[in-house]
Amino acid sequence: MVVCGDDALAERLAAELRELYRMRVTVVLPSLPATTDSGNGTVGRARVAALLARTQAVVNRTANSEAAPGIRVLQAPVLDEEALAEAGVARADALALVHDDDETNIRAALAARRLNPRLRLVIRLYDRKLGQHLADLLDQAAAVASPGLDPEALDTSTTVLSDADTAAPALVATAVAGTSKVVQADGLLLRAVERTPPGRGEVADPGLCTLALLSSTANDPAGEEGSDASGQDGPLLLPDDRAVAVARGRGTIVLETVTHAGPTRPPGRLAGRGLPLASFFSRRLRWSLAGLMLSVLGLAVAAYFTTGDHPLHAAYVTLLDLLAIGDPATGEPPARQVLQLLSGFAGLLLLPVLLAAVLEGLGTFRTASALRRPPRGLSGHVVLLGLGKVGTRVLARLCELGIPVVCVEEDPEARGIPLARRQRVPTVIGDVTQEGVLEAAKIHRAHALLAVTSGDTTNLEAALYARSVQPGLRVSLRLFDDDFATAVYRTLRAAHPRALTRSRSVSTLAAPAFAGAMMGRRILGAIPVERRVLVFAALDVARHPRLEGRTVAESFSPGAWRVLAIDSAAPDERLPDLAATPSDEGAEHPSGLVWDLHPGYVLRPQDRVVLAATRQGLAELLGVHPRTRPRATGP
Numbered sequence: 001m002v003v004c005g006d007d008a009l010a011e012r013l014a015a016e017l018r019e020l021y022r023m024r025v026t027v028v029l030p031s032l033p034a035t036t037d038s039g040n041g042t043v044g045r046a047r048v049a050a051l052l053a054r055t056q057a058v059v060n061r062t063a064n065s066e067a068a069p070g071i072r073v074l075q076a077p078v079l080d081e082e083a084l085a086e087a088g089v090a091r092a093d094a095l096a097l098v099h100d101d102d103e104t105n106i107r108a109a110l111a112a113r114r115l116n117p118r119l120r121l122v123i124r125l126y127d128r129k130l131g132q133h134l135a136d137l138l139d140q141a142a143a144v145a146s147p148g149l150d151p152e153a154l155d156t157s158t159t160v161l162s163d164a165d166t167a168a169p170a171l172v173a174t175a176v177a178g179t180s181k182v183v184q185a186d187g188l189l190l191r192a193v194e195r196t197p198p199g200r201g202e203v204a205d206p207g208l209c210t211l212a213l214l215s216s217t218a219n220d221p222a223g224e225e226g227s228d229a230s231g232q233d234g235p236l237l238l239p240d241d242r243a244v245a246v247a248r249g250r251g252t253i254v255l256e257t258v259t260h261a262g263p264t265r266p267p268g269r270l271a272g273r274g275l276p277l278a279s280f281f282s283r284r285l286r287w288s289l290a291g292l293m294l295s296v297l298g299l300a301v302a303a304y305f306t307t308g309d310h311p312l313h314a315a316y317v318t319l320l321d322l323l324a325i326g327d328p329a330t331g332e333p334p335a336r337q338v339l340q341l342l343s344g345f346a347g348l349l350l351l352p353v354l355l356a357a358v359l360e361g362l363g364t365f366r367t368a369s370a371l372r373r374p375p376r377g378l379s380g381h382v383v384l385l386g387l388g389k390v391g392t393r394v395l396a397r398l399c400e401l402g403i404p405v406v407c408v409e410e411d412p413e414a415r416g417i418p419l420a421r422r423q424r425v426p427t428v429i430g431d432v433t434q435e436g437v438l439e440a441a442k443i444h445r446a447h448a449l450l451a452v453t454s455g456d457t458t459n460l461e462a463a464l465y466a467r468s469v470q471p472g473l474r475v476s477l478r479l480f481d482d483d484f485a486t487a488v489y490r491t492l493r494a495a496h497p498r499a500l501t502r503s504r505s506v507s508t509l510a511a512p513a514f515a516g517a518m519m520g521r522r523i524l525g526a527i528p529v530e531r532r533v534l535v536f537a538a539l540d541v542a543r544h545p546r547l548e549g550r551t552v553a554e555s556f557s558p559g560a561w562r563v564l565a566i567d568s569a570a571p572d573e574r575l576p577d578l579a580a581t582p583s584d585e586g587a588e589h590p591s592g593l594v595w596d597l598h599p600g601y602v603l604r605p606q607d608r609v610v611l612a613a614t615r616q617g618l619a620e621l622l623g624v625h626p627r628t629r630p631r632a633t634g635p
Contacts, residue, residue: 161513460477
């Protein structure tokens with residue numbers, strides 16, 4: 001694996017590939033002289049030097065480990081074909097281009113595709129449309145360069161990702177479920193939850209399935225994580241039902257879907273068919289209109305009985321009197337004259353009601369595109385601070401899950417304002433550090449606070465103030481500096497031990513998605529379990545003899561792999577990448593995954609399954625050998 005980048009995402013991605021997937025990694029960094037001459041001077045040199053020092057520390061730690069391959073570090077002033085060739089792109093399995101500059105990543109991607117048509121490319125781009133066109137172009141170039149080979153056999157893919165898109169699911173899961181150990185499959189968020197051993201007489205909830213049995217010393221303060229006094233080495237991954245039943249005093253890791261137990265987000269949208277009357281007129285105006293209609297009906301009935309006219313003619317004469325366009329009832333019977341006076345009086349009452357209805361209707365249509373204010377009785381919602389690149393994606397995911405949310409944004413022209421307006425999400429425009437802004441977002445009755453603005457101090461100040469208002473509030477902060485995030489987490493955790501606090505950096509949350517894309521589109525993600533790792537993958541049953549023609553129960557290999565779900569969608573309607581983040585701009589795609597599987601279901605060649613596996617189990621299932629030890633290198 002080759003990683004090219006100059007920020008924290010490159011460092012995190014290299015560590016993810018080394019520690020979770022046990023891959024050999026080459027990191028290409030910009031050289032110090034080139035950064036010094038670029039105009040940024042001391043700032044750029046300090047940043048690259050710090051990144052080089054951190055990466056070198058990872059190399060030193062790897063050198064002392066026999067279980068993981070090492071990390072090779074190169075420096076190149078320009079990321080051209082010569083630098084890519086020196087990094088070994090021609091023989092590499094995958095290349096990640098994670099520079100903050102889109103133009104640098106695009107140029108390197110075009111050069112890398114010429115060097116190695118079979119290379120898996122993972123490119124960091126902010127422009128989605130440009131990324132889609134670039135991916136199609138690079139995949140077409142790979143197909144032209146290798147015309148005689150099957151694209152699936154090549155496993156050639158170009159994946160364009162944005163760190164904001166990939167970090168959004170983990171941020172949402174942190175706010176809703178309190179964990180960032182999530183895997184995304186066909187738009188559904190799955191989380192790994194640690195369960196303590198059940199007490200006597202209690203029955204443990206297995207969730208979707210039991211992923212692992214923890215070591216007996218995992219919850220023992222005197223024990224070491226991953227050790228077991230009974231002689232077992234570490235946790236038991238993917239146990240069968242018998243192993244789970246006989247386990248005593250051991251915690252479990254179960255798989256669950258990320259759901260929201262609180263109130264659902266009200267639709268509140270005026271667009272669509274069947275516009276409700278309640279959205280158009282206020283309650284007081286509706287009662288006024290109903291009273292006048294009953295009055296008109298009563299007058300028409302009275303005219304029918306007193307004059308003896310036909311019912312339609314009586315109603316017609318009543319409306320003429322009501323609108324003051326009838327002739328005076330001179331020479332008519334007294335009953336007719338009284339009814340005309342009552343109808344004229346009702347007409348006087350009708351005029352202001354009609355005017356109010358017109359004005360209120362115009363106001364409703366005028367405010368249909370305006371931002372909503374938080375309703376009075378709102379509670380149990382998520383307060384989202386910031387509607388930039390990350391905040392927009394987080395808001396889209398919260399809306400997809402039906403979670404009530406209130407947004408706070410200082411800039412009325414921010415990127416996420418149109419999405420909030422389109423989804424009719426309550427939004428407060430103002431500086432979150434100013435007094436009264438968080439109160440307007442109903443922070444005292446909120447379920448969680450998600451601070452994802454671009455300023456670390458702004459996020460921290462908002463979190464501290466929110467905790468002073470509601471000490472038990474669930475807080476998740478977006479912080480750029482990992483050391484600062486660790487210090488904030490420890491301090492807030494010590495000050496509020498009963499409240500859930502999470503401090504996250506976007507690079508840390510985005511690295512797993514980039515690493516999964518480098519491993520191939522079949523990899524959905526990985527979840528660490530103590531010192532071991534479970535990998536989630538999507539595989540076509542065809543050409544896998546361990547799966548094809550076997551039942552779900554027969555395909556289960558304890559300690560190696562386990563089928564979790566089957567994609568019920570037709571092969572031509574399936575998403576090519578189940579781990580892709582849904583787009584709020586495209587058409588909605590209903591999930592076709594079936595999780596409640598019958599053990600006797602026979603897996604067919606046209607089926608696609610989602611499974612959990614160990615690294616060794618997945619390698620055995622795919623017919624490859626995992627690289628568990630570094631290749632010998634010369635001095």
